[in-house]
Amino acid sequence: MTLSEVIDDQFLTRYRALLDAEDAAFDELEHAFEDGDRDHFNKDLSAWRQAVERKLGYLHRLGVVSPPTISS
Numbered sequence: 001m002t003l004s005e006v007i008d009d010q011f012l013t014r015y016r017a018l019l020d021a022e023d024a025a026f027d028e029l030e031h032a033f034e035d036g037d038r039d040h041f042n043k044d045l046s047a048w049r050q051a052v053e054r055k056l057g058y059l060h061r062l063g064v065v066s067p068p069t070i071s072s
Contacts, residue, residue, distance in 0.1 A: 006062050018058055022051040 025048040032040035059065040 003064065006064060011062070014058065015055075018051070018055040022048070022055055025051040 025044065029041065029044040029048045032044045056065065060067055
């Protein structure tokens with residue numbers, strides 16, 4: 001399946017939702033950082049990482065991106 005076959009309205013709707021979730025999580029992380037609230041920062045950092053992982057997992061399942069590799 002080619003990339004142009006993967007990207008359709010359904011893909012864009014789901015991807016936009018994942019981007020919005022990541023953006024919202026990052027906003028919370030940023031506020032906690034600016035407030036100097038370490039407990040909330042750690043929780044928000046975890047939530048942001050999970051949002052990024054969901055987005056990347058979705059893209060990987062559809063073959064849009066490959067998992068990262070380490071090269072020497």
